[in-house]
Amino acid sequence: MKTNRLMIALLGITLSLGAYAQKVYTYPLGVQAYTFRKQFPQDPLKTLDVIKGMGFTELEGGGAKGMTLQEFKQQCDARGISIPSTGADFGELEKDPMAVIQKAKVLGAKFVMCAWIPHKGNDFTLEDAQKAVNVFNKAGKVLKENGITLCYHDHGYEFHPFEKGTLLDYIIQKTDPAYVSFEMDVLWTLHGGGEKMPVKLLKKYPGRWKLMHVKDLRKGIVGDLTGHTPAVNDVPVGTGQGNWKKIIQLGKKAGVEHCFIEDESDNEMVNVPLSISYLKSL
Structure with missing residues (x-):
């Protein structure tokens, strides 16, 4: 009897430790190509080797200077790096969505993200948002008919108040x-919407978020609606304002399929390994 009780107690402890140790961050390691914007123009193949060496198996990007899209895809394949998402300019989506589709298919991308809506200065208006809605709906339909999902990447300037919410609410x-x-850029969501905004939006719009830029904003920085901040304010994930455990957990529930570390600092070769280490610790 005592032996049985001891075994049951030990089993309970084991299960408790297993639940406690359950990993939060279970996505494949992904990175946004802009992180290595200084390295790619110098030597794209060496840069891909660096990306592989860091442990990344997914890349959000669209090729490299001096290489065709086919060649870039082949070099990524050779290193075990897939390209689930690529970028497209707003004007491309508006004028020639089929060209966007062709590029995405060469890269093997299932998602296309647009990271900027044209507007004058720091004044993002309802008219700008209305035009974006029109362009995104039309281009998104064409992309979807060709097996590709369009995602808009928020950039902070969309948090201008509108009715009972913001212009980002209007767009969504x-x-x-x-x-x-949509693709949530956590730094810009923090910068434009405040510390609680990433969690709020993931809860408010489940099913709409498919991609995420894992990027942190320096503590103490009060953002604004410009969509710009000095590079020094981009810090290693886990050292800034992001509530990352909650963000990743809610991201999974909301339907986020791919996460990409993005580092816009001038210290990416130090920051990125720190971000990877933090995410693995979650």
Whole structure:
């Protein structure tokens, strides 16, 4: 009897420790190519070797100078790096979505993200948001018909107040969920919307978030609606304002499929390994 009780007690402790040690960050390691914007133009193959060496198996990007898209894809494949997402300019989506589709298919990307809506200065208006909704709905439909999902990447300037929410709320609510999804850039969400905004948006719009830029904003920085901040304010993930355990947990529930570390600092070769180490510790 005592032996059975001891075994049950030990089993309970084991299960408790297993639950306690359950990993939060279980996504494949992904990185945004802009992180290595200084390295790619110098030597794209060496840069891909660095990316592989850091342990990344997913890349969000669109090729490199001096290489065709086919060659870039082949070099990524040779290193075990897939390209689930690539970028597209707003003007490309507006004028020639089929060209965007062709590029994405060469790279093997299932997602296309747009990271900027054109507007004058720091004044992002309702008219700008309305135009974006129109372009995203039309282009998103064409992309979806060709097996690709369009995602808009927020950039902080969309948090201008509008009615009972913001212009980002307007864009999310007015775009068709069948054709338009979103990529949350956590730094810009913090910068434009405040410390609680990433968690709030993931809870508010489940199913709309498919991608995430894992990027942290320096503690103590009060953001604004410019969509710009000095590079020094981009810090290793886990050292800034992001509530990362909550963000990753809610991201999974909301439907985020791929996460990409992005570092816009001038210290990416130091910061990125620190971000990887932190995410692995979650």
